[in-house]
Amino acid sequence: MKIHSKPLPSEAGRWLVVTLFAAAMAWVESAVVFYLRTMIDRIQPHQPNPLPQFTGLATAELVRELATLVMLATVGWLAGRNWRSRSGYFLIAFGVWDIFYYVFLRILTGWPQSLLDWDILFLIPLPWWGPVLAPMSIAFLMIAWGTQATQFEREDALTSSNWKAWLLCMTGAALALYLFMEDALGVADEGTEALRNVLPDRFNWPLFLVALGFMAAPLLDSCRQAWSGRGRLSPIAG
DSSP states (O other): OOOOOOOOOOHHHHHHHHHHHHHHHHHHHHHHHHHHHHHTTOSSOOSSSSSOOOTTHHHHHHHHHHHHHHHHHHHHHHHOSSHHHHHHHHHHHHHHHHHHHHHHHHHHHOOOSSTTOEEEEEOSSSOEEEETHHHHHHHHHHHHHHHHHHHEEETTTTTSOOHHHHHHHHHHHHHHHHHHHHHHHHHGGGOHHHHHHOOOOOOOHHHHHHHHHHHTHHHHHHHHHHHHTSSOEEEOOO
16 A cells, blocks of 8 residues: 655645644733733732742643743654754744733733833742743744744854854853843842842843844844855745
């Protein structure tokens, strides 16, 4: 009996499927947060004790965050064909999920009212705080690099010495993480209660823009090499 195999989706098709998955996942995430914040009266998260003590609630939130990362990494792994495209699809999924999370939360709750509203972004290993515009800026950068990595191939992708660009990227990521956790780090030695009540009121935008520029280094390096003819970009065939 002859078995006919169906052709695999093109890279553009994979990009679309990953994007749709991430957007659908963002709706689920925003709906869960809507239920949670309604239950604890924290639609506006920028207030002391954003996650009040409920039996098992903190543990459930930490595990949910880890599960979210696992799901995004899994779809990236399944969609990609090598380390570069898998990383790219993971970043696309993460970026689309993050952006649409805020879009859908706005639809469901009316918050955020502006891109400068503060949000508690993550809880691992310490609470991350930042204006909504900050993580969304990183999300757009993730989508841009992920699209470049998955939809175009560089002839020198595996041989070029671009470690300096990636070193800058890692430095920028570490700097951004520090800015998000700066206030929590300042009270980390005072115990859990101090961490639960930390409430930042300023964000270091100049330093964040430096971090964002560093994180953009691999994308800018790829574009520079393409424009100079040293590393041509060509669409990846399906």
